[in-house]
Amino acid sequence: MAIQLVRQPPDQAPAATTPDAGALGNALSFEDVYMQFPDGTHTLDGVSLALKPGEFVAVVGPSGCGKSTLLKIASGLVTHTGGTVHVDRNNLGYTFQDATLLPWRKVRENVELLMELRGFSPAERARIAQEQIDLVGLTGFENHYPKRLSGGMRMRASLARSLALNPSVFMFDEPFGALDEITRERLNDELISLYMRQGFTGLFITHSIPEAVYLSTKVVVMSKRPGRIVATFDVPFSYPRSPELRYAPQFSELCGDISVALRDAIEK
């Protein structure tokens, strides 16, 4: 099947100019969102979720429950079949499960890509790219091609690429799922420092309950398909968070509670 290339994200222009009255001070919100794909798969069953500016929400749920679909709907890659979404698509960051770097471009050129597509001047692109490369710790690898980077470094480059546009809302679709645990925990810490520094609103999809708790201010549990939100947990720990937190009793307790909720969601 041929890939359809022309499909601009809908509603893009108006969102930037007219402040959205329905958003009620939220940076991103889903109101009773339904999703049924053309093949009949019922993926989302009335999801309501609001993210206040600066919030970092993690979503956990069984595989195939529509977690990723939620991000695709927010970004406009797919269009939902019911409900409303309030979002500023002009200031949206999105990292995918893979780093999706362009293999024929060097790290620097990859980090510049989104700015290039948005029409930034070459000088500005170069300046911001260098800043972001330094920020994610890839200094010295600017001229490497992706195939010579490790998985963790590729993900860092991918983060730098999104950060270059300074998004107000940053969505992550299981970005660290394919990495080893040590790299993953390091990237979690780096992501937290980026979050504290840039102050974006985060929506983070993951399979890992400890990762969800470690990163976020709020953890949302989804049911199996068709996905609904079945439980919400506030995470009481303050930022910055240190790796020792992972071994604190309250941390384990919260993970345990979420795990129970998730198991209920799967078995129900």
Next chain:
Amino acid sequence: MANAPVAIPQVYTAVPRAEQPSVASRILQSVLPPVLMGLVLVVVYIWARNSLEPHRQFLMPDAAGLWTQAFGLAEVRWELLDRGLTTITIAVVGMGVSIPIGMILGIVMFRFHVMEKAFFPYLVALQSIPILAIIPLIQSALGFGFMPKVLIVALFTFFAIPTTLLLGLKSTDRGIIDLFKLQGVNWLVILRKAGLPSAAPALFAGLRISAGLAVIGAIVSELFFLAGRGGLGQMLINAKMDFKYEQMYAALIASSALSIAVYLFFSWLGNRLFADWHESGGKSA
């Protein structure tokens, strides 16, 4: 638990690591096999020649004959060079026709699924026509000049271009396309910055096939075109009619050399273009 078979450990001793082979022995290992194989082929050739009846040995000239009757003669060397240039010109102009048209067709088929549906069966049909069989027709319609030969080369080389380009474009990473779409750019930008670079190695594999076929096409086309200024193909036929088999062999050797040169050129170019980032580039990380 009690049913598990009893483990009977054996002794495995360490083997000290073999020494790295020296540079000389590594070169020997890579050079010796093809050289030996070449010698075997020469021996087989000599054996075959000697087993022919003497009055048929002209079919397989020996080295002395090749030199005194062909490569040793300045006018033959000039003829080879001149005709070789003619052949390569036909091949290059033919590809100059088939590459742009093939690429445009590949892009159109990629962009419009209905076009792929419409064109693809006929591409396959074109490929299945024995092009040799329609050369007489082309000759009748277009005469004996330069253009009909170019057309034949274009027909020989066309198929691989749109098909490999389409394949390459279709296998562009969905995630990368999504990434571009999220920025709200139009499909021409996506094609230029994501599709074409990503399809380039596949297209290049197609070009390498086409380039080899272009030389073959340029030579074969001339087997039917004895009038006018021709290339190596014409030389082959002329040599046969003049009973100069040494010159025929010289033309054959020159033709193969041309094909090999084209192949090596494209391999080198591919390595240069894609070695840094693509698996096909040879050098790995």
